[in-house]
Amino acid sequence: MNSLLKIAGALAVATALTIPALAQTTVVAPGQSTSGTYMDYMKTVYDRATFAELLQIPIATFDKEFELTPMAAESWSQSEDGLTWTFKLRPGLVWSDGVPLTATDYVFALQRAATSGYDFAWYWDFAGGIKGWKEVTEGTADVSTLGLKAVDDLTIEVTTVAPKPYLPSVTSLWYPVPKHKVDELGDDWAVNVDSIVSSGPFEIESWEKSNNSVVFTKSDTYTGPWQAQIDRLEIDPTLGAPEVGLPAFLAGDADYSFLNTGQVPVATQRYPDGIRKNAVFATSYISYDLDSAPFNDVNVRRAFYYAVDRNELTSTVLKDIAIPAGSILPPGYPGYNADIAAEAVFDPAKAKQFMADAGFPNGEGFPEIEIWYREEGGYNSAIVPPMAQYLQAEFKEVLGVTMNIRVLPGAEWMDGLRTKKNNIFIAPYEYDYLDPSNFYGIFYNGGRHGYHIPEYDALVAKADSESDWDTRFKLYGEAEQIMIEQGLIVPLVHPVTIAVISDQLGGDAAQPNALGFTPLDRLAHYFFTHLTKQ
Amino acid sequence: MIGYILRRLVSVAVTFIIVSLIIFFMMHAIPGGPFDANDMPVSQAVRDKMMANLGLDQPLWVQYTRYMWGVLHFDFGVPYQSPGETVTQLLSRAWVPSLVLGGLGVLIGAPLGILLGMAAALNRNTWIDYLASTVATLGLTIPVFVTSMLLILVFAVWLNWLPASGWGKPERWILPITAYALIPLATYARYTRSAMLDTLNKQFVTVLRAKGLSERRIVFQHVLRNSAIPLVTVFLPMFIGTATGSIFVEAMFRVPGLGAYFVSSIEGRDYPLEMALMLMITFMYCIAYLLSDIVYALINPRIRVGGEP
Numbered sequence: 001m002n003s004l005l006k007i008a009g010a011l012a013v014a015t016a017l018t019i020p021a022l023a024q025t026t027v028v029a030p031g032q033s034t035s036g037t038y039m040d041y042m043k044t045v046y047d048r049a050t051f052a053e054l055l056q057i058p059i060a061t062f063d064k065e066f067e068l069t070p071m072a073a074e075s076w077s078q079s080e081d082g083l084t085w086t087f088k089l090r091p092g093l094v095w096s097d098g099v100p101l102t103a104t105d106y107v108f109a110l111q112r113a114a115t116s117g118y119d120f121a122w123y124w125d126f127a128g129g130i131k132g133w134k135e136v137t138e139g140t141a142d143v144s145t146l147g148l149k150a151v152d153d154l155t156i157e158v159t160t161v162a163p164k165p166y167l168p169s170v171t172s173l174w175y176p177v178p179k180h181k182v183d184e185l186g187d188d189w190a191v192n193v194d195s196i197v198s199s200g201p202f203e204i205e206s207w208e209k210s211n212n213s214v215v216f217t218k219s220d221t222y223t224g225p226w227q228a229q230i231d232r233l234e235i236d237p238t239l240g241a242p243e244v245g246l247p248a249f250l251a252g253d254a255d256y257s258f259l260n261t262g263q264v265p266v267a268t269q270r271y272p273d274g275i276r277k278n279a280v281f282a283t284s285y286i287s288y289d290l291d292s293a294p295f296n297d298v299n300v301r302r303a304f305y306y307a308v309d310r311n312e313l314t315s316t317v318l319k320d321i322a323i324p325a326g327s328i329l330p331p332g333y334p335g336y337n338a339d340i341a342a343e344a345v346f347d348p349a350k351a352k353q354f355m356a357d358a359g360f361p362n363g364e365g366f367p368e369i370e371i372w373y374r375e376e377g378g379y380n381s382a383i384v385p386p387m388a389q390y391l392q393a394e395f396k397e398v399l400g401v402t403m404n405i406r407v408l409p410g411a412e413w414m415d416g417l418r419t420k421k422n423n424i425f426i427a428p429y430e431y432d433y434l435d436p437s438n439f440y441g442i443f444y445n446g447g448r449h450g451y452h453i454p455e456y457d458a459l460v461a462k463a464d465s466e467s468d469w470d471t472r473f474k475l476y477g478e479a480e481q482i483m484i485e486q487g488l489i490v491p492l493v494h495p496v497t498i499a500v501i502s503d504q505l506g507g508d509a510a511q512p513n514a515l516g517f518t519p520l521d522r523l524a525h526y527f528f529t530h531l532t533k534q
Numbered sequence: 535m536i537g538y539i540l541r542r543l544v545s546v547a548v549t550f551i552i553v554s555l556i557i558f559f560m561m562h563a564i565p566g567g568p569f570d571a572n573d574m575p576v577s578q579a580v581r582d583k584m585m586a587n588l589g590l591d592q593p594l595w596v597q598y599t600r601y602m603w604g605v606l607h608f609d610f611g612v613p614y615q616s617p618g619e620t621v622t623q624l625l626s627r628a629w630v631p632s633l634v635l636g637g638l639g640v641l642i643g644a645p646l647g648i649l650l651g652m653a654a655a656l657n658r659n660t661w662i663d664y665l666a667s668t669v670a671t672l673g674l675t676i677p678v679f680v681t682s683m684l685l686i687l688v689f690a691v692w693l694n695w696l697p698a699s700g701w702g703k704p705e706r707w708i709l710p711i712t713a714y715a716l717i718p719l720a721t722y723a724r725y726t727r728s729a730m731l732d733t734l735n736k737q738f739v740t741v742l743r744a745k746g747l748s749e750r751r752i753v754f755q756h757v758l759r760n761s762a763i764p765l766v767t768v769f770l771p772m773f774i775g776t777a778t779g780s781i782f783v784e785a786m787f788r789v790p791g792l793g794a795y796f797v798s799s800i801e802g803r804d805y806p807l808e809m810a811l812m813l814m815i816t817f818m819y820c821i822a823y824l825l826s827d828i829v830y831a832l833i834n835p836r837i838r839v840g841g842e843p
Contacts, residue, residue: 047615116583210628247687249697251694409566409801442574494780
């Protein structure tokens, strides 16, 4: 009996000693979309499962200062004619099932994307400019003609139609696809936790499809840069809405939460050290159908450009969850031109003059219009609806224009913009890669709006392939000047997100960058691998 | 009675077909497709490919016939938003939390509501009546997402007695069930009160009292039974409404239930899932009304089916 007690005592001590050693750090984070189809960024971007990209290693990615950092690639180089890029992969990378990760997996990812109806295919056309991309996606050329080649296991060669000086930053959205899994299971490799393999700093443990929440764990097999510093990561999209996220955060069920305008004062008072702001690289702007009256008249469009008091809009109605936008590019984004942004002033006299020049003095005879915006989740949900009402009042007061407001589900809104079912829209856009060509590309050659402005297209095409940064900067500036002169858009605001984080979170990812902003999960790879928890 | 039930079943089948046609064509009449909610428009070539992948390149009547042929074999297709499973698998997975929470909400809320309504009717114009009416009115008028928020604030954030949200452990069920139960509770309190008052004023109650029956027997055996018709009418539709999940309660308490799919299937143009959900609801309502009619006849023999005396 006595010895039994001793054994029991020893066991109890041993257990007590091992518990702290086994204690795992788990971070519970809000996600974005409560539905997701494939855990595969290269199959679908817009319908992907929660943070599918975090399971894979991109060629390169951005740190919190928005410096491009090599990930799967060790180095890259551009050929003399500027048309061919060579990426050298890091040796020793493997899939979580032990199969080596090779150049073929990257090349295969894009070959499949070009031929299978990838919803992000446009990106590899206008951003990547990959040779043959357009022809292959349209089915007029064979996939073998794509400008992509796995030279050997560790070398990828990419050929573009024109010099693309910013191609390395485009590769931040280039993830590998496990060819060996697709050969075995087809696209369905990415629908079940059992068959999903990863190449990045995290592996998948579970995926609750009803709300697209996932549990990731630190990978045992990942040998690349940026190892995870936490053991488990639970990402739950149902915590994404601040109305749900903050109560859960207060009750200790979440490690951080985004805040809506009403919550900011409360959270700031209770957690003065936990508030994190981020200027998202995104812009909301007014877009028109340029072909139909009244917006086919440049004077009308310019009148609207001068009729918005952005400072009043952001400081009163939006309570500083956005900053005024003078340019399509947000401040801090490469290519941002303060001189151009300064042109977007509130000038009621000028606005009235343009209206009169268009034949509508004080708005007389101007038809009633209806501005369309789409239902938004995330940061835009707090910004766009009040902004629409502000614009309604502002256009009435300054221009004498009666504007109604209509909110549409995303699909109908995009259908309206694409097929010109209405003539004025509020359009938000968030960057995809860090280069001015991204924002200018959405107006380029039909782009998002279905119009062609030849002078603009020519300047953007020239700038896109220009290797000298100063010349590029100048050319993009000239292109934006055309946008202003033609009144193509009215830049409105750039959103700012505000979050509150637990004092248990630490690491570089929890601290602001040089600009004073904390991008949090907007830079998922950096954030979740540079986060620690006590 | 059996003839009546058979006739009703035929009408259920007809309703089912008509509703399926209306839903299918309305669903496809909404502008946009499953791939339009993006930041950039999908090019025509890519769009064509996606549509072909899902069989959406076929004429509408072909799609309809194929789908309904599948339905006859209990095959509701594969949901676009969850390609790794069938619609049937998705429904049976997501319905469990909704059924547990909503079902318990009704089963707890309805009897409490009946008791509250009875207490109010029997103590008319006293503080009990006013209290019951206030609870019932508040329960019906305050939106469920506000009551949910209040419950979370009080019991999770301030008192720290219960988890704020989530699913899994039974202690996480308490707050959402309470939020769910308030609606049947309020509805039943109001219905019971007015139905009971109506019956209490009938002459036969005076006769019963004159006969010297105890008040308890009068209330439970005679008045309640005679007041039950409206309660039966309300019960099954309310049960369906609650047990198929509430998008608000489920969102506020982060319950992985069915509620959100009603919205996401329409927004995402998830045609197979949307059809399945609508057909399921139609079927349940048809059956619920059929059952209600049978129960009427059972609890009140004065109601005869088919207009026979």
